[in-house]
Amino acid sequence: xxxxxxxxxxxxxxxxxxxxxxxxxxxxxxxxxxxxxxxxxxxxxxxxxxxxxxxxxxxxxxxxxxxxxxxxxxxxxxxxxxxxxxxxxxxxxxxxxxxxxxxxxxxxxxxxxxxxxxxxxxxxxxxxxxxxxxxxxxxxxxxxxxxxxxxxxxxxxxxxxxxxxxxxxxxxxxxxxxxxxxxxxxxxxxxxxxxxxxxxxxxxxxxxxxxxxxxxxxxxxxxxxxxxxxxxxxxxxxxxxxxxxxxxxxxxxxxxxxxxxxxxxxxxxxxxxxxxxxxxxxxxxxxxxxxxxxxxxxxxxxxxxxxxxxxxxxxxxxxxxxxxxxxxxxxxxxxxxxxxxxxxxxxxxxxxxxxxxxxxxxxxxxxxxxxxxxxxxxxxxxxxxxxxxxxxxxxxxxxxxxxxxxxxxxxxxxxxxxxxxxxxxxxxxxxxxxxxxxxxxxxxxxxxxxxxxxxxxxxxxxxxxxxxxxxxxxxxxxxxxxxxxxxxxxxxxxxxxxxxxxxxxxxxxxxxxxxxxxxxxxxxxxxxxxxxxxxxxxxxxxxxxxxxxxxxxxxxxxxxxxxxxxxxxxxxxxxxxxxxxxxxxxxxxxxxxxxxxxxxxxxxxxxxxxxxxxxxxxxxxxxxx
Amino acid sequence: xxxxxxxxxxxxxxxxxxxxxxxxxxxxxxxxxxxxxxxxxxxxxxxxxxxxxxxxxxxxxxxxxxxxxxxxxxxxxxxxxxxxxxxxxxxxxxxxxxxxxxxxxxxxxxxxxxxxxxxxxx
Numbered sequence: 021x022x023x024x025x026x027x028x029x030x031x032x033x034x035x036x037x038x039x040x041x042x043x044x045x046x047x048x049x050x051x052x053x054x055x056x057x058x059x060x061x062x063x064x065x066x067x068x069x070x071x072x073x074x075x076x077x078x079x080x081x082x083x084x085x086x087x088x089x090x091x092x093x094x095x096x097x098x099x100x101x102x103x104x105x106x107x108x109x110x111x112x113x114x115x116x117x118x119x120x121x122x123x124x125x126x127x128x129x130x131x132x133x134x135x136x137x138x139x140x141x142x143x144x145x146x147x148x149x150x151x152x153x154x155x156x157x158x159x160x161x162x163x164x165x166x167x168x169x170x171x172x173x174x175x176x177x178x179x180x181x182x183x184x185x186x187x188x189x190x191x192x193x194x195x196x197x198x199x200x201x202x203x204x205x206x207x208x209x210x211x212x213x214x215x216x217x218x219x220x221x222x223x224x225x226x227x228x229x230x231x232x233x234x235x236x237x238x239x240x241x242x243x244x245x246x247x248x249x250x251x252x253x254x255x256x257x258x259x260x261x262x263x264x265x266x267x268x269x270x271x272x273x274x275x276x277x278x279x280x281x282x283x284x285x286x287x288x289x290x291x292x293x294x295x296x297x298x299x300x301x302x303x304x305x306x307x308x309x310x311x312x313x314x315x316x317x318x319x320x321x322x323x324x325x326x327x328x329x330x331x332x333x334x335x336x337x338x339x340x341x342x343x344x345x346x347x348x349x350x351x352x353x354x355x356x357x358x359x360x361x362x363x364x365x366x367x368x369x370x371x372x373x374x375x376x377x378x379x380x381x382x383x384x385x386x387x388x389x390x391x392x393x394x395x396x397x398x399x400x401x402x403x404x405x406x407x408x409x410x411x412x413x414x415x416x417x418x419x420x421x422x423x424x425x426x427x428x429x430x431x432x433x434x435x436x437x438x439x440x441x442x443x444x445x446x447x448x449x450x451x452x453x454x455x456x457x458x459x460x461x462x463x464x465x466x467x468x469x470x471x472x473x474x475x476x477x478x479x480x481x482x483x484x485x486x487x488x489x490x491x492x493x494x495x496x497x498x499x500x501x502x503x504x505x506x507x508x509x510x511x512x513x514x515x516x517x518x519x520x521x522x523x524x525x526x527x528x529x530x531x532x533x534x535x536x537x538x539x540x541x542x543x544x545x546x547x548x549x550x551x552x553x554x555x556x557x558x559x560x561x562x563x564x565x566x567x568x569x570x571x572x573x574x575x576x577x578x579x580x581x582x583x584x585x586x587x588x589x590x591x592x593x594x595x596x597x598x599x600x601x602x603x604x605x606x607x608x609x610x611x612x613x614x615x616x617x618x619x620x621x622x623x624x625x626x627x628x629x630x631x632x633x634x635x636x637x638x639x640x641x642x643x644x645x
Numbered sequence: 646x647x648x649x650x651x652x653x654x655x656x657x658x659x660x661x662x663x664x665x666x667x668x669x670x671x672x673x674x675x676x677x678x679x680x681x682x683x684x685x686x687x688x689x690x691x692x693x694x695x696x697x698x699x700x701x702x703x704x705x706x707x708x709x710x711x712x713x714x715x716x717x718x719x720x721x722x723x724x725x726x727x728x729x730x731x732x733x734x735x736x737x738x739x740x741x742x743x744x745x746x747x748x749x750x751x752x753x754x755x756x757x758x759x760x761x762x763x764x765x766x767x
Contacts, residue, residue, distance in 0.1 A: 386749040401741065404729065408735065
């Protein structure tokens with residue numbers, strides 16, 4: 021109880037500091053002293069400290085299972101392992117918002133320390149805008165989602181955490197995603213400040229690129245962790261379903277990736293200023309509206325766990341206010357910044373980056389319309405439609421072909437004006453080799469989709485070109501690595517999609533079934549009693565065509581608080597494929613539904629995304645040196 | 646050398662082309678169809694992914710329909726007639742979904758025009 025009170029008041033104190041910071045910043049805008057003293061430093065630090073204090077108290081309440089705290093009562097249970105008591109702190113709405121606040125206040129503090137070489141007023145304005153966002157979230161937290169609500173009489177036991185959230189990947193997935201989302205708020209505030217200060221120039225580009233890069237790395241990893249979790253925990257062997265909640269995390273990523281490319285143009289050529297501002301504002305808007313859509317419960321999704329319409333309205337109003345603010349500032353100050361920009365020569369790196377943005381915006385629009393259109397249609401006409409994987413595949417796959425082609429040749433063009441001297445036979449040769457390989461693969465395996473074959477061909481082309489460029493040292497290593505990782509990713513996903521096989525049957529203990537890929541034997545079931553769940557571990561033996569034996573032991577968990585059944589797949593990962601086995605209880609007691617899948621190149625998908633994130637890291641390290 | 650390369654390519658292309666034109670039809674499977682149908686009682690799962698009673702009975706119906714020799718589209722149509730558009734993940738192009746399908750493409754054309762203006766006309 022004491023802790024809850026301290027946590028609560030600490031947040032109110034943080035809110036007050038926000039107001040002081042805004043007033044102080046505005047006052048300092050007009051004076052001539054160009055040095056920002058210790059005052060702001062201490063204010064930002066104390067604000068960060070108030071949130072840290074709250075967070076620590078909440079975590080502590082979870083650890084000691086203090087059920088007088090409503091959040092703890094709703095989301096924890098005394099028999100839960102310590103690790104999940106801690107991660108359960110942000111596994112719920114209130115706690116995750118507190119984590120969000122933690123990252124918000126941490127980032128603006130870091131921004132202040134790391135922006136010493138930037139103009140004074142630009143820094144003050146960034147802090148002001150960021151504090152407006154922080155105030156919004158403080159109010160949201162205190163008014164609609166207070167994590168420190170007090171319960172009396174104190175319940176003896178908590179309601180427990182949804183078991184499928186009790187997972188290591190999911191313990192770190194939200195923090196990473198939040199680091200990404202909150203990073204985009206810094207980019208947002210900073211670009212508005214730069215716009216007002218007529219400061220959108222090369223120096224600003226160099227400075228903000230570090231933020232763009234780090235945000236991008238966190239978002240990339242955050243999305244990957246969520247995907248890995250879905251792969252092994254949701255029990256169907258898929259890693260991406262174009263589910264609305266997955267889409268809303270991908271949209272800011274795409275927008276940010278476009279920004280990451282365009283900021284280089286500003287850095288080198290000092291053009292495309294308006295467009296960069298639009299991208300910065302959009303990335304943040306998409307991050308925020310993602311939170312809104314997920315939290316409001318409007319979306320029908322596998323990932324919907326906690327939602328409340330009242331909260332949705334708050335975020336929506338707050339988001340609209342911020343966007344409106346951004347638009348007003350944009351139109352008031354835009355003209356000052358943008359003088360007539362120089363013409364771009366058609367064969368140049370600038371043009372290719374513009375084309376990259378063109379495709380990125382197309383992909384973004386596909387996902388945006390696919391996610392939102394069914395909602396609008398239902399409101400307007402009461403007709404429900406579903407937009408799923410086939411829609412996205414049809415609209416995205418064809419555009420990947422020219423996209424990957426340009427990804428291969430684009431980086432080798434020169435800035436300003438590329439002289440096209442002679443035909444590069446090496447490139448043509450690589451394209452031919454790529455075409456032949458993919459046609460061979462398709463033919464040997466009886467893939468009848470001409471179109472997929474072409475996509476594979478261009479995936480290989482990009483793969484070869486980037487691989488070749490690695491050996492020519494004059495190029496930017498992080499850029500090469502990123503494009504290489506992307507081709508690697510696309511190829512892995514395509515092969516995984518095409519060559520996955522599966523076998524499914526209802527079996528009872530002692531059954532032995534022959535199927536296309538070998539023989540599966542259901543040997544026995546063992547029952548274990550764990551602290552907060554009972555588990556049934558199945559023992560299966562699978563003999564493949566080459567007579568190799570493997571044993572797989574999938575599990576069914578029966579949780580006591582709340583009482584939920586989950587299936588834990590057993591996955592044997594090897595370099596070329598994953599063997600994935602999951603089983604489920606059927607109504608007929610003796611039988612179990614068994615699903616066995618061979619999923620090629622799963623590991624490569626994760627490796628390629630890690631490589632992508634690494635490329636960002638390499639670039640980031642080069643920037644801070 | 647170049648001629649050999651050229652010949653090789655021609656050979657490969659003709660073989661593949663032949664396969665595409667005269668190759669066997671892709672086999673229709675329960676797996677393929679159930680991935681494109683929504684499990685109506687679940688939270689955002691496909692029939693393929695779900696183990697619910699609803700999903701299992703839909704899978705049995707799909708199997709029967711395939712055995713009856715129904716085509717893929719006929720099967721989707723059967724389910725839409727029974728449960729409405731909500732069940733298929735691939736929305737049909739009609740007056741209600743025209744914006745859904747066309748909007749990104751229009752945006753793409755518009756973006757292309759913007760780039761042309763930026764690069765060629767000033």
